[in-house]
Structures are given as C-alpha cells and as structure tokens.
Amino acid sequence: MRAALMGIYTLWLRDVTRFLRDRPRIISSAAQPLLWLFVLGLGLSTAFVRGGSPQYLRFIYPGIIAMSVLFTSIFSAISIIWDREFGFLKEVLVAPIPRWSVAIGRALGGSTVAVLQGAIILLFAPVVKVSFSVPQLIFAFIVMFMIAFSMTSFGILVAARMQTHEGFQMIMNFLLLPMFFLSGAMFPTNRGLPIWMNALVHIDPLSYGVDALREILVGMGRFSLFLDLGVIILFGTVMLSVGAYYFEKTE
Amino acid sequence: MKYKITNYWQGSKTIIEVDELKKEYNGLTAVKGVSFDVGRGEIFGFLGPNGAGKTTTISMLCTLLRPTAGHATVNGFDVARDKLAVRRSIGLVFQDPSLDERLTAVENLRFHAMIYGVPKADRDKRIPVVLELVELEGRQNDLVRTFSGGMKRRLELARGLLHQPKMLFLDEPTLGLDPQTRHHIWEYVHQLKIEEGLSIFLTTHYMDEAENCDRVAIIDHGQLIAMDTPENLKEEIGGEVIMLSTRDNRAAADEIQNKFALKAVEVNGELSLQVADGNHFMPRLIKGLETEVASISLRKPTLEDVFLKLTGRRIRDEKIEGIEQERTRRRQRGGRKV
Structure with a gap:
C-alpha cells in the first residue's frame, strides 16, 4: 500500500513539475480560451441584442473555464501515448508499484494541472464583471477539480487503448469538440434545440460540469447541483476504473 | 533442450x-x-x-x-x-x-x-x-x-x-x-x-x-x-579458422571438400574453414588447391565462427550492417580482441 501511495505521489509530482517548467505551454493553453471568451464571446454578444452583451459574457464565462479544464485534462491524459512512444511508460510499467496507482497518479496529476490552467481564466473574472465570494471560489475550485478528474480519467481510458498518437486528431474531432459544443458552454441548451441534439446534450457528461460551474459562479444553472455533481463523480469513477483495468492488462 | x-x-x-x-x-x-x-x-x-x-x-x-x-x-x-x-x-x-x-x-x-x-x-x-x-x-x-x-x-x-x-x-x-x-x-x-x-x-x-x-x-x-x-564455445570449433579468398570460391570450396574432407563456408566473398592445426595445414592447403589463392589468413575462432558453424549463417544482418560488419571483420582478422 505504501508503494502504491508513493507511486501515486510520484506520478502526480512528475506532471506538476513538467507543467510548472513549461511556461510557454501555460501561456499558449491559456490563450485559446481567452480568445474564445473575448473575441468570439464579444463578437457573438452583439448578435444577442436582447440578452445584452454583459449577460452573454457572464453566461459563457463558466463554460470557458470548463473548456480550459477539459482541454488541459485530455491533453495531459493523452500524453500517456507520448510516454509510450518515448519509452517512459515502460519505466513506469516495470516499476514495483501496482498499475492502478499509475492510473490514479496520472489522473490526479492531470487534474491538478487542469485546475491550475482553469484558475488562470478565473483571474479574468473582473473583466467580464463576474464577482464571487470566497466560499463560492472554493466551491468553484472543487467543481473544477471534479470536472478535471473525470475528464482526465476519460482521457486515460482512451490513451490506454491507443497504441500510437495517430488517432489523436480523431479524438480531437470526434470527442473533444462535440463534447465541448454540446455541453452548453457557449449557448443555452434548455430550450429550442432539436430532439437529437437535446438528447446528446443530456448524454454529454461535460454538460453537468458546465452547469454546476455556472450555477456556482453566475447562478444560471438548469439542472440541480446534486444531479450535476452526481453525474460527474459517477462518470469519473467509472472511467478511471475501466482505464485502470486496461492499464493492468497492458503488456 | x-x-x-x-x-x-x-x-x-x-x-x-x-x-x-x-x-x-x-x-x-x-x-x-x-x-x-x-x-x-x-x-x-x-x-x-x-x-x-x-x-x-x-x-x-x-x-x-x-x-x-x-x-x-x-x-x-x-x-x-x-x-x-x-x-x-x-x-x-x-x-x-x-x-x-x-x-x-x-x-x-x-x-x-x-x-x-x-x-x-x-x-x-x-x-x-x-x-x-x-x-x-x-x-x-x-x-x-x-x-x-x-x-x-x-x-x-x-x-x-x-x-x-x-x-x-x-x-x-x-x-x-x-x-x-x-x-x-x-x-x-x-x-x-x-x-x-x-x-x-x-x-x-x-x-x-x-x-x-x-x-x-x-x-x-x-x-x-x-x-x-565463450572459451568453451570456441573450443568446440576446435583449433583455428582459416580465411581464404580465391579466384573462384565455389570451385575452391568443392576442392577443399574433395581433397581435405573439410567444409568451407562462404561469407562475404571469403571462405572460412575450421582446422585443427592451422600453421601446418595452411601450406598444404595452398599447395593442394588448383584454384588460385588471392589471400589467406589464420586466426583464433570467435563466437561469430561458433554461430556460423551452428546455423550456417552470420549473426548480423548483412545489408543493414554491412559497414559495421566490415569493421568487425577487419578487427577479427587483425586478431585483436577488443
């Protein structure tokens, strides 16, 4: 058990060390959500005359934080594939620690990095005229971590099944972007959507993460907070268990 | 086994x-x-x-x-x-x-x-x-x-x-x-x-x-x-290895088989054969062969010879590692142990 905990801690520390060292990556990863928020957000808000522009920015702000968390989570999880190609995965797989601890360590490391990346977007709250109390902020961090953990676990599951990075673009196009678009991060999903799209919105686990974050930060949620958190925790747990199982079987 | x-x-x-x-x-x-x-x-x-x-x-x-x-x-x-x-x-x-x-x-x-x-x-x-x-x-x-x-x-x-x-x-x-x-x-x-x-x-x-x-x-x-x-493996080869290049290696190999009842294997344009007492055998070999001998050398067997004897081929991929092999071969012919 001590070995497992040490394994989890080591792999977490590795992810965080690598993240903090790579300043250009931090900046470029923050640039994209900020571009969405300010350029696309401001541009689109002129189209929603009725809602009023500050209202639209406030609406998408939690969605953009979720986006930042989602992309960072998946990218860190996917780096397992790079580890496989550069050989480092072998070093970890042959270490005297259980494989499941490798999966958990990676999930926690990826989540931490994703939360830190999301926190950068939180710094821009005054610019979009969002203000919150300290308990709100703490709660927001907890929810961000839950989103990050479930999405990293999902990424680990995908990475455990993928042998090369060639499938990466496919994941990007068929999983990541649809998940983001359907999550309600950029537009309200509670009315007027075609039935098929509404169904997909309900299937998308990120919908619940975005909803929880929105409810906490700007109070415009549609589901109950319990449902939101329940779905995220359940999704994350299932993904991590299956991912750890595949890790265990990796030869 | x-x-x-x-x-x-x-x-x-x-x-x-x-x-x-x-x-x-x-x-x-x-x-x-x-x-x-x-x-x-x-x-x-x-x-x-x-x-x-x-x-x-x-x-x-x-x-x-x-x-x-x-x-x-x-x-x-x-x-x-x-x-x-x-x-x-x-x-x-x-x-x-x-x-x-x-x-x-x-x-x-x-x-x-x-x-x-x-x-x-x-x-x-x-x-x-x-x-x-x-x-x-x-x-x-x-x-x-x-x-x-x-x-x-x-x-x-x-x-x-x-x-x-x-x-x-x-x-x-x-x-x-x-x-x-x-x-x-x-x-x-x-x-x-x-x-x-x-x-x-x-x-x-x-x-x-x-x-x-x-x-x-x-x-x-x-x-x-x-x-x-490694010593015992090379011992099994027995004696020494003669490397020989001739005008017509195939004809020379046949000759060696017929006249001396020894098997010569051709590797990279050279014939290699294992003999018990190389110093005394070399003059007999040159005298006995009708095919013209271009060069001849004698050396202690290496593990390469062991592999060659056991499998009939060399251990390395000749196409990919031709240059490397050339170097090894030269080194072996020089008789130096690196």
Whole structure:
C-alpha cells in the first residue's frame, strides 16, 4: 500500500513539475480560451441584442473555464501515448508499484494541472464583471477539480487503448469538440434545440460540469447541483476504473 | 533442450531459473521453450540475431510480458505470480530509451528512487554515487532532452542501479553507441560485478561484447542452440579458422571438400574453414588447391565462427550492417580482441 501511495505521489509530482517548467505551454493553453471568451464571446454578444452583451459574457464565462479544464485534462491524459512512444511508460510499467496507482497518479496529476490552467481564466473574472465570494471560489475550485478528474480519467481510458498518437486528431474531432459544443458552454441548451441534439446534450457528461460551474459562479444553472455533481463523480469513477483495468492488462 | 550450469558455475547459487519458457504472439512462437539458469554474480549473455527472441525473453523475466507456457523465477520470485517482488529485485536498461526527456537527469533519478521505494535519506546518498559512476555529475540539472545518445544510455544505467537491485538486465546496452561509450559501459558492468557482486543478464548481437560474459547462450529462432563459457564455445570449433579468398570460391570450396574432407563456408566473398592445426595445414592447403589463392589468413575462432558453424549463417544482418560488419571483420582478422 505504501508503494502504491508513493507511486501515486510520484506520478502526480512528475506532471506538476513538467507543467510548472513549461511556461510557454501555460501561456499558449491559456490563450485559446481567452480568445474564445473575448473575441468570439464579444463578437457573438452583439448578435444577442436582447440578452445584452454583459449577460452573454457572464453566461459563457463558466463554460470557458470548463473548456480550459477539459482541454488541459485530455491533453495531459493523452500524453500517456507520448510516454509510450518515448519509452517512459515502460519505466513506469516495470516499476514495483501496482498499475492502478499509475492510473490514479496520472489522473490526479492531470487534474491538478487542469485546475491550475482553469484558475488562470478565473483571474479574468473582473473583466467580464463576474464577482464571487470566497466560499463560492472554493466551491468553484472543487467543481473544477471534479470536472478535471473525470475528464482526465476519460482521457486515460482512451490513451490506454491507443497504441500510437495517430488517432489523436480523431479524438480531437470526434470527442473533444462535440463534447465541448454540446455541453452548453457557449449557448443555452434548455430550450429550442432539436430532439437529437437535446438528447446528446443530456448524454454529454461535460454538460453537468458546465452547469454546476455556472450555477456556482453566475447562478444560471438548469439542472440541480446534486444531479450535476452526481453525474460527474459517477462518470469519473467509472472511467478511471475501466482505464485502470486496461492499464493492468497492458503488456 | 535443457542446459544445466556447466562446471564453471556449479555450486554457486542461482538468481534466475528458467524452465521451458515460451511466448506466442498471434500464433507466432517468438520463444520456443528455453531453459537456463543464471548464477549469482555472473555476467550472462544472450547472443543472437535480431528477432531471435532475446528481447521477448528479457521482457518475460522482467514481468512485462506474460509467458505463454513454462515458468521462471528471478531472485526466487515467480515472474508470473509475484511480479512486484521480481520488479523490486531487478534493474533494467531497455533497448529503447525510457527517460522523461522533459525532466532533468536528477529528477529522472529522484522519481525512479521514489517509485522504487528508496527512502529519502538513501536517495540523497545514492543519486550522487550513481551519477558519479556514469560520469554525469556535471550535467545533473540539465534537461535530458539536451543529452547525447551515449549520455542518455549512461543515465539509464545509473537509474537502473539506483535502487541497488540484485539483478541487472541490459537489453542491447550498447546498441547505436560509439566505440568509446561502449567500452565505458563495459567498464561499468565489470566494475559492478566485482564491487557490488551484481548479477547481470544482457542481450547483444555484438560478438566482441559477448566475449566479455562469463557465460553465453546463443539463441536463434526462439531456441537456445548453445550455452557455455565463450572459451568453451570456441573450443568446440576446435583449433583455428582459416580465411581464404580465391579466384573462384565455389570451385575452391568443392576442392577443399574433395581433397581435405573439410567444409568451407562462404561469407562475404571469403571462405572460412575450421582446422585443427592451422600453421601446418595452411601450406598444404595452398599447395593442394588448383584454384588460385588471392589471400589467406589464420586466426583464433570467435563466437561469430561458433554461430556460423551452428546455423550456417552470420549473426548480423548483412545489408543493414554491412559497414559495421566490415569493421568487425577487419578487427577479427587483425586478431585483436577488443
């Protein structure tokens, strides 16, 4: 058990060390959500005359934080594939620690990095005229971590099944972007959507993460907070268990 | 085929015991039931061409691959049932690099020590020791990305030793390295054997390196075809090897077969034949041959000759490694042992 905990801690520390060292990556990863928020957000808000522009920015702000968390989570999880190609995965797989601890360590490391990346977007709250109390902020961090953990676990599951990075673009196009678009991060999903799209919105686990974050930060949620958190925790747990199982079987 | 430890190692305790170990991948048998033992403190070499099953065997012993049949123990632990105990007992240097290039040398070592459960106090003591051993102490805070191939391999060796394993596995440890680094790595290996009593299992397809082992097992097509000390293996060849190039090698080979009842094998434009007493046989040979002899030389047999005799071919891929081979051949003809 001590070995497992040490394994989890080591792999977490590795992810965080690598993240903090790579300043250009931090900046470029923050640039994209900020571009969405300010350029696309401001541009689109002129189209929603009725809602009023500050209202639209406030609406998408939690969605953009979720986006930042989602992309960072998946990218860190996917780096397992790079580890496989550069050989480092072998070093970890042959270490005297259980494989499941490798999966958990990676999930926690990826989540931490994703939360830190999301926190950068939180710094821009005054610019979009969002203000919150300290308990709100703490709660927001907890929810961000839950989103990050479930999405990293999902990424680990995908990475455990993928042998090369060639499938990466496919994941990007068929999983990541649809998940983001359907999550309600950029537009309200509670009315007027075609039935098929509404169904997909309900299937998308990120919908619940975005909803929880929105409810906490700007109070415009549609589901109950319990449902939101329940779905995220359940999704994350299932993904991590299956991912750890595949890790265990990796030869 | 079951090989037992020969007289040289008899009585010493074994660290690896392998019994009819077998591995199949999608219907292909990569390792066809190999059996051998490795003694404590022994340098044991697996010699064979690429694709012979060397890496597959090592992967099974390191618990990375599950054997299809047979069983093996390392340091007394079963490789299929007691994986974590096996992993704690061994250090590894893989054929392909396995460092985190975005971390510094010392971070790679620290993380390794952590996942191998080395206590912090020991960690802080051991890291400078292994860095010094492989002469990387000046570069310890540089990112591994900036290292040359040889430096990376040395760092991996340091990492493999960090947790003071009982058994060190080296899979083609000198592949792709320049002669100077290769020489260095061998120095470390001998030093480890003598100073720390470490047992070492290595694979190679370099003949001259296999000579450094206490015992060598020759593997081909997933089967062990010979196992003994390099000296004994070469002894089996008997006497010496004559290398001969003639105007018409095929005609000369026929002649040798008819007149001297000896089998000459053509390799890279030269005939090679094994004789008991080369000094006296050479003049007879030249006199007896009707085909014109262009050059002739006599040398002690090498492991390459052993492989040639057992399989009828050379160990190395001639197309890919032609240049390298040329160099080896020249070195062998020069009779120098490197």
